Amino acid sequence: MSTAALLLLVALQASDPRPVVVASKPFGESYILAEMFAQLLEARGIEVDRRPGLGATEIAFRAIRTGSADVYPEYTGTGLLAILGERPASDPKKVFDRVSREFRRRWNARWLPPLGFENTYAIAVRRATAERYGLATLSDLARTGRSLRAGLTPDFIGRPDGLPGLTGAYGVRFAEVRALLPAVKYQALAAGEVDVIDGYSTDGLIARYDLVVLRDDKRFFPPYEAAALVSGGLAERQPAAIAALTELSNRLDETAMRRLNQRLEVDREPVGRIAGDALAELGLTAAPADAASAERRQEGSLLRYLWERRGELLGLTRRHLLLVVLSLAAAIAAAVPLGLALERLPRGAELAVRAAGVLQTLPGIALLAFMIPLLGIGLLPAVVALFLYSLYPILRNTYTGVRDAAPDAVAAGRALGMTPRQILRHIRLPLAAPVIMAGIRTAAVINVGTATLAAFIGAGGLGDPIAAGLALSDTRMILSGAIPAALLALGVDGVLGAVERVVRPGG
Amino acid sequence: MSALSADRVSKRYGSVVALDRVSLEVHRGECVALIGESGSGKTTLLRCFNRLTDPDEGRVLVDGVDVATVDAFELRRRTGYVPQDGGLLPHWRVRRNVALVPWLRGEPDAAATDRALQLVGLEPDRFGPRWPRELSGGQRQRVAVARALAARPAVVLLDEPFGALDAITRADLQATFLTLRRELALTAVLVTHDLAEAFLLADRVGVLRSGSLEQIATPAELRAEPATPYVRELLERARVVG
Numbered sequence: 001m002s003t004a005a006l007l008l009l010v011a012l013q014a015s016d017p018r019p020v021v022v023a024s025k026p027f028g029e030s031y032i033l034a035e036m037f038a039q040l041l042e043a044r045g046i047e048v049d050r051r052p053g054l055g056a057t058e059i060a061f062r063a064i065r066t067g068s069a070d071v072y073p074e075y076t077g078t079g080l081l082a083i084l085g086e087r088p089a090s091d092p093k094k095v096f097d098r099v100s101r102e103f104r105r106r107w108n109a110r111w112l113p114p115l116g117f118e119n120t121y122a123i124a125v126r127r128a129t130a131e132r133y134g135l136a137t138l139s140d141l142a143r144t145g146r147s148l149r150a151g152l153t154p155d156f157i158g159r160p161d162g163l164p165g166l167t168g169a170y171g172v173r174f175a176e177v178r179a180l181l182p183a184v185k186y187q188a189l190a191a192g193e194v195d196v197i198d199g200y201s202t203d204g205l206i207a208r209y210d211l212v213v214l215r216d217d218k219r220f221f222p223p224y225e226a227a228a229l230v231s232g233g234l235a236e237r238q239p240a241a242i243a244a245l246t247e248l249s250n251r252l253d254e255t256a257m258r259r260l261n262q263r264l265e266v267d268r269e270p271v272g273r274i275a276g277d278a279l280a281e282l283g284l285t286a287a288p289a290d291a292a293s294a295e296r297r298q299e300g301s302l303l304r305y306l307w308e309r310r311g312e313l314l315g316l317t318r319r320h321l322l323l324v325v326l327s328l329a330a331a332i333a334a335a336v337p338l339g340l341a342l343e344r345l346p347r348g349a350e351l352a353v354r355a356a357g358v359l360q361t362l363p364g365i366a367l368l369a370f371m372i373p374l375l376g377i378g379l380l381p382a383v384v385a386l387f388l389y390s391l392y393p394i395l396r397n398t399y400t401g402v403r404d405a406a407p408d409a410v411a412a413g414r415a416l417g418m419t420p421r422q423i424l425r426h427i428r429l430p431l432a433a434p435v436i437m438a439g440i441r442t443a444a445v446i447n448v449g450t451a452t453l454a455a456f457i458g459a460g461g462l463g464d465p466i467a468a469g470l471a472l473s474d475t476r477m478i479l480s481g482a483i484p485a486a487l488l489a490l491g492v493d494g495v496l497g498a499v500e501r502v503v504r505p506g507g
Numbered sequence: 508m509s510a511l512s513a514d515r516v517s518k519r520y521g522s523v524v525a526l527d528r529v530s531l532e533v534h535r536g537e538c539v540a541l542i543g544e545s546g547s548g549k550t551t552l553l554r555c556f557n558r559l560t561d562p563d564e565g566r567v568l569v570d571g572v573d574v575a576t577v578d579a580f581e582l583r584r585r586t587g588y589v590p591q592d593g594g595l596l597p598h599w600r601v602r603r604n605v606a607l608v609p610w611l612r613g614e615p616d617a618a619a620t621d622r623a624l625q626l627v628g629l630e631p632d633r634f635g636p637r638w639p640r641e642l643s644g645g646q647r648q649r650v651a652v653a654r655a656l657a658a659r660p661a662v663v664l665l666d667e668p669f670g671a672l673d674a675i676t677r678a679d680l681q682a683t684f685l686t687l688r689r690e691l692a693l694t695a696v697l698v699t700h701d702l703a704e705a706f707l708l709a710d711r712v713g714v715l716r717s718g719s720l721e722q723i724a725t726p727a728e729l730r731a732e733p734a735t736p737y738v739r740e741l742l743e744r745a746r747v748v749g
Binding site for chain 1: 594
């Protein structure tokens with residue numbers, strides 16, 4: 001059954017006509033640029049499959065390399081330091097030439113000519129902090145010693161052009177370094193939870209929170225020119241798409257980009273409208289690409305927000321349910337028979353159950369990331385990851401349930417001539433059924449929750465608005481995914497509860 | 508020919524000797540009680556007769572046939588068995604529990620099921636549709652006896668069948684069992700730690716200690732001539748308690 005389901009998925013994916021897969025990293029500017037790519041391609045008659053907020057550098061680039069995504073906005077400095085792992089260089093032209101050559105040679109991936117603006121790291125503090133410590137440059141920051149608390153994105157903490165490089169170049173030290181998601185770091189800074197954050201120089205929120213960006217007086221941060229990073233496959237398959245994307249080259253300056261970011265992050269306008277307006281202003285499209293998306297954003301209650309998006313949310317819920325049902329069905333088909341078999345092999349049993357338990361301890365996002373090189377992005381890797389997650393509760397409960405089922409009855413059945421098979425079929429299995437169902441219900445609820453992470457590898461579902469909402473600091477958007485997901489978890493548990501009452505043995 | 512016989516049967520569990528060259532004959536229609544402390548080997552010996560345990564050495568014969576040569580499941584299905592705790596299947600009603608062995612033998616017989624319930628003093632129409640949890644401890648044990656008898660076995664093995672019951676209920680069940688074994692001419696092996704019960708129910712009593720058979724004799728012979736100091740001590744203690 002599980003194999004059949006997987007084969008079906010593979011077949012479904014293979015039979016898709018292949019539109020251009022436009023991905024982005026999970027932050028506002030990346031969403032806007034990707035949406036501009038998408039609308040521009042559509043305006044040139046090219047079909048597009050949007051995967052906004054696919055994942056951070058690792059995941060997004062891996063998708064390009066493996067061909068599961070065709071294009072996403074990337075920055076030359078990131079390519080040089082984070083992907084190629086080379087030393088920083090300060091000349092933008094040299095950096096671009098270097099990444100162009102190396103990406104093409106190693107992965108057949110292409111950097112299209114840059115879009116025209118740089119978006120480098122910006123180390124920002126509250127205005128009050130800047131005044132109190134007299135901070136204007138990063139060298140000033142180094143002089144504060146260990147008195148300030150930093151809230152940095154995990155990405156920045158790990159990459160050589162991030163915290164480690166900054167520490168080396170300036171000798172910057174902090175009292176404490178906390179890893180914060182991009183979505184929350186500005187709020188954390190504004191609320192005084194941390195004193196220093198990393199941002200991007202084009203962030204619209206820098207103006208909103210009246211932050212002071214510390215000048216990179218030693219020119220440590222390498223140039224981060226934005227450009228479209230394109231898979232080799234697309235370049236060979238659809239030169240028309242490359243031509244369309246190249247129309248954007250050198251058309252956006254830093255001021256224009258910061259304004260677009262502000263419309264998204266501060267004014268909370270829909271990405272589709274911002275991108276459409278931007279393309280129209282540049283004269284690349286006739287009018288805002290999508291008249292419907294130009295509607296004024298409706299202010300109102302959360303319920304109203306949800307109601308207005310009911311069609312979209314229903315589609316996402318269906319998709320979410322598909323992920324859950326496929327992965328859970330496969331997990332039941334695998335773990336229940338395995339659990340029953342383990343009852344006969346007590347020596348191997350604990351080992352097998354613990355192995356499934358180890359899978360459970362892998363962070364969801366890590367397991368999903370592991371799936372990308374093996375299975376690409378989309379439905380299949382998400383279903384496989386969720387399948388692996390669902391194994392442990394079902395396996396553990398099945399094994400424990402049949403092992404511990406009514407030992408007196410099992411002993412009597414054996415003494416009166418029941419075969420081990422009959423004991424399993426007529427005593428252990430029916431008596432363990434409620435315990436097995438409890439395991440399935442646990443797995444189902446975990447599965448519904450974990451499936452929201454599937455959005456990060458482009459599998460869709462209710463994680464889409466959650467990921468986008470996190471990236472855009474839009475609570476209502478987050479809730480529009482989280483509330484249906486919670487209801488779905490309750491619903492799935494309720495249905496399984498009804499099944500449990502049916503399979504519960506008498507007596 | 509004996510109905511049951513054990514011939515120099517030995518069984519070890521690791522370094523623990525459960526049975527040490529035990530020989531025993533049970534005649535047709537006879538009830539033999541095996542008595543001893545925990546770990547004396549009495550239950551292990553009982554379990555050799557329906558191949559729940561296979562001895563390391565020695566032979567076990569049923570009707571003159573070496574049990575090692577017969578199918579264990581078939582042997583168990585023609586041997587009645589009553590465990591201490593009843594061991595009723597909690598998700599089966601009383602009637603289905605009693606019908607277990609005929610069903611396993613592929614010869615379901617509703618009349619035999621009802622007859623077995625009547626034998627142990629339970630009205631079939633009243634108790635048959637009940638769940639085990641709806642019965643008292645004594646009633647559950649009666650159902651276990653009915654289940655052991657439903658397929659009309661020639662031999663019944665009982666492993667401390669009345670040990671977990673209160674004194675009054677135990678006396679009732681002992682009386683029922685006494686009547687049954689006489690009426691049905693059962694060959695029975697009864698494991699117990701209660702000497703009074705052994706003397707009441709059995710024709711002969713075998714005393715086991717650390718895997719060895721100290722003495723096997725009728726109650727009268729045991730009282731008159733205890734073969735070892737252990738048997739004498741056992742008798743004296745039972746009299747004090749009894």
